[in-house]
Structures are given as C-alpha cells and as structure tokens.
Amino acid sequence: MTDGAGTRAQRRFARWYPDLMQRAEDAGQAEIRARHLAAARGRVLDLGTGNGFSVPHYPAAVTELVMVEPNPGLRRRLQRRTADIRARAWEIVDGDAYDLPFADASFDTVSASLVFCSLDRPEAALAELARVVRPGGSFLFHEHVRGTGLLRVLHEVATPLQSLIADGCHLNRDFLGLLESSAFRVTEVERLRMPGPPARVTPMVVGVAVR
Ligand SMILES: C[S@@+](CC[C@H](N)C(=O)[O-])C[C@H]1O[C@@H](n2cnc3c(N)ncnc32)[C@H](O)[C@@H]1O
Secondary structure (H helix, E strand, O other): OOOOOOOHHHHHHHHHHHHHHHHHHHHHHHHHHHHHHOOOOEEEEEEOOOOOOOHHHOOOOEEEEEEEOOOHHHHHHHHOOHHHOOOOEEEEEOOOOOOOOOOOOOEEEEEEEOOHHHOOOHHHHHHHHHHHEEEEEEEEEEEEOOOOOHHHHHHHHHHHHHHHHOOOOOOOOOHHHHHHOOOOEEEEEEEEEOOOOOHHHOEEEEEEEEO
C-alpha cells in the first residue's frame, strides 16, 4: 500500500506512462480493450487500473466496477475519468494484488490489463484473483509477454532496465504459463502485437479464463 505521493518509481512511472500508452491506444489498443471487455458482467474487479484506459470500455452489463490502483499519481488521473464509467456503482481502492481487501467469491468478473508484467509475485496475485472471483466467474486478461527467438533474448536483456524505468515491468514474463498453472482454466486466448510504434515489438495475450 502507498500513501501520499507514492514511491519514487511510482511517481516517475505516473509521469510518462499515460502519454506514451495513449499512442498505442490511438493506434488500436483501445479497440482491443473494447472487444475484450465486452464480456464483463455483474460486479467487476479491475486490478491495477492505472490512469483508466480500460474504464470507458466496460459495458453497461457491469453493475459495479471496483478499481484497485496503488500508484497515487495514477489514482488521481483515474479520478478524472470517472465520468466515462457506465456501471451504476463504482469505487477506486488503494489496494495490493497480493492481499486484496475483498471477500472470497465476491466478484462475477475479475480483469487485469498490462499488470502481471509489473508484479514480483504473479503466482500470488493469480491466487488472490482466484479467491475473490466466484466459482464459474471469469478472468479477462490482457498482458504483454516475452517473445520467442531473438525477441526473447532481447526481452531477457532489456528487462532489468525496463524494470527500473517502468516501476518493475518485466518484458520477459511468461504470463500464459503462469495462468495455466493457476486455479483458472483458459477458455479463449488471442495472440497479438501491441499496436503502434514503438510498442509493435511487444507480443500480447488477450483472453478469458474461468474459475
Ligand atoms: C502498465 S500499468 C497498466 C495500467 C492499466 N491497467 C492499463 O491497462 O493501462 C501497470 C499497473 O499495475 C499497477 N500495479 C503494480 N503493482 C501492483 C500491485 N502490487 N497491486 C496492484 N496493482 C499494481 C501499477 O500501479 C500500474 O497502474
């Protein structure tokens, strides 16, 4: 949990991430989010909401949107986007993926976009998401992952620097492998490249897993 201004890494990340990612959003990332998040239903948890790029894409079938974001600078920017929320009820929470402040089986849908790259203990976060979603509920995932061949080597080499400038982001994360070893069952997965330069070299997996 972070109070006040957040850590130095969080402050640095909040300064550049929204503007840089806006380019990918404009180049097609927003459409990917809209298509993917159309499946969200009922009470929804969005983990690591950031400044809220996903927020306008949740459909009206979402009755309550709970957004967890530990970075104070990004949380402030998220507050400015709440007019875009279509859910009847919503809440912004300063929480932590490893210790979610919610009851077991209390969500119909859990969702994360570009979050698992940033976590030191992704297995623990997956276990927390599996705890708070109801049996039969969905996990909508949208993550960038390590490449193959030469790109994988590049991702391994660049991860320490990326981690430093992007608040712990790992370019070399095998998210799908972690998900397949979790309590979720993957039912849909699309392999894409993040749209827009310079992100085009970044492979992504976008899909659905069921608890
Ligand atoms: C790359 S940003 C993605 C933000 C947003 N989901 C998006 O799609 O633009 C990663 C987000 O994960 C959040 N995050 C990092 N560590 C976290 C943790 N332990 N618990 C919850 N969120 C975390 C960061 O603060 C940041 O907002």
